[in-house]
Amino acid sequence: MNKPHIAVVGAGIVGICSAYFLNKSGFDVTLIDKNEPGSMTSYGHACTFADYASVPVNSPSLFKQIPSMLFKKDSPLAVDFFYVIKNLPWALKFLNNCRKDKVEEISKSLANFLRHSQLSYDEIFEEVKVSEHIKNEENIYLFDSKKSYDDYKYATLLRKKNNVEVLELNKKEIHDLEPNLAPVYYSGQLFVGSRHTTNPLAISKKIFDIFLSNGGKYIKENVKNVLQKENCVEVFLENKQVEFDEMILCAGAWSNNIANMVGENFPLDTERGYHVLFETEQQLINRPIAWSESGFYLIQIDDGVRAAGTVEIAGLTKPPNKKRTQMIENQSRKLLPQLGKVKSTWMGRRPTLPDAKPIIGRSINNKNIFYAFGHQHIGWTLAAVTGKVIDSLVKESSTNIDISSFHPSRFR
Numbered sequence: 001m002n003k004p005h006i007a008v009v010g011a012g013i014v015g016i017c018s019a020y021f022l023n024k025s026g027f028d029v030t031l032i033d034k035n036e037p038g039s040m041t042s043y044g045h046a047c048t049f050a051d052y053a054s055v056p057v058n059s060p061s062l063f064k065q066i067p068s069m070l071f072k073k074d075s076p077l078a079v080d081f082f083y084v085i086k087n088l089p090w091a092l093k094f095l096n097n098c099r100k101d102k103v104e105e106i107s108k109s110l111a112n113f114l115r116h117s118q119l120s121y122d123e124i125f126e127e128v129k130v131s132e133h134i135k136n137e138e139n140i141y142l143f144d145s146k147k148s149y150d151d152y153k154y155a156t157l158l159r160k161k162n163n164v165e166v167l168e169l170n171k172k173e174i175h176d177l178e179p180n181l182a183p184v185y186y187s188g189q190l191f192v193g194s195r196h197t198t199n200p201l202a203i204s205k206k207i208f209d210i211f212l213s214n215g216g217k218y219i220k221e222n223v224k225n226v227l228q229k230e231n232c233v234e235v236f237l238e239n240k241q242v243e244f245d246e247m248i249l250c251a252g253a254w255s256n257n258i259a260n261m262v263g264e265n266f267p268l269d270t271e272r273g274y275h276v277l278f279e280t281e282q283q284l285i286n287r288p289i290a291w292s293e294s295g296f297y298l299i300q301i302d303d304g305v306r307a308a309g310t311v312e313i314a315g316l317t318k319p320p321n322k323k324r325t326q327m328i329e330n331q332s333r334k335l336l337p338q339l340g341k342v343k344s345t346w347m348g349r350r351p352t353l354p355d356a357k358p359i360i361g362r363s364i365n366n367k368n369i370f371y372a373f374g375h376q377h378i379g380w381t382l383a384a385v386t387g388k389v390i391d392s393l394v395k396e397s398s399t400n401i402d403i404s405s406f407h408p409s410r411f412r
Helices: 013-024 062-071 081-086 088-096 100-114 117-125 146-151 153-161 171-177 200-213 252-261 322-335 376-395
Strands: 005-009 028-032 077-079 140-143 166-169 187-191 195-197 217-219 225-228 233-236 241-244 246-249 269-278 289-291 296-301 304-313 342-352 359-362 369-373
Touching (some): 005 013, 005 233, 005 241, 013 028, 013 200, 013 246, 013 369, 077 081, 081 088, 100 153, 140 146, 140 171, 146 153, 153 166, 171 187, 200 217, 225 252, 233 246, 246 376, 269 322, 269 376, 289 322, 304 322, 322 342, 359 376, 369 376
Parallel strands (some): 005 028, 077 304
Antiparallel strands (some): 166 187, 233 241, 269 342, 289 296, 296 304, 359 369
């Protein structure tokens, strides 16, 4: 009996993990992407396995922040006013999800999913050896003032309500942990049990390589069209067309373009994130350090110190905003004056929906298609558990992971 042939469209970390688990379950899996595996948004992020990140960008206090988003140069969240006006329906849906009751429901759903994230990665890491790229020094979040700390109390309350262990740090405790930081902070928090990677691309490639060695296939081509047929899915590539029994769509911020091909449309937009990579010849910091004033992390990785994060709502096609990378550089040097020259800058596009939750589940209109996209800025953290869930959905087996609030039907 032939094994079911499955296409996984999108070779970011969510697609790679989905392909890995499906392959382990005995399916004939083909991963498809026009880019190298793990080389896009999965490459340039803040390198944290952020299982504590259950607080959405949506916030009851967001309305008060709108002036700073439009005019403050170092705001963690920036919006292109003309882009938002052009996409007003999405913006209104987003603002509707800033109500306190909505935010608490979103946070609970994300926290329940995040609870499985590290264990799901550990399942992969039993076979894929990546210990040299994983560090267990716990992440720190720094506040620049008492006002920043007080403004963050609601987020802290949400985390604690969802059983995230948060340790409060005073200035001396922060200095003892990270003596090279300039004393420009007021206080901080440590997320107990968190970990990070010093080379996300290496981890993506190692999982991908094991997938190939276990019989998986990879096609480096662009998807031109998708057709749902009676009992299969036909995928039209640049040089050929292939029929698959099932298709998993994990194409990140570009997923809606492909969903449109099969007659479905979702309110998918993008959180544009940036990083600046600094040269360094010494170990300057021991763990990821988030800077509340500007919404980015400093992290020492294999090839320097990366400052990564922020959120910019400006769409898929607009060129990178150099003002954002300059802001990140300036704020990074304020916090860590020993930083060397800038080696490179980068912008990635995180897929985001107006309710800050991913879409995971079988298509409503196309029985052979499954969706797994929209993980916003925690796609790296949620990739392995998403892959496990997709594997269970395709096998039609039960799982103890609740994804009911992530179903595609919520946008019908």
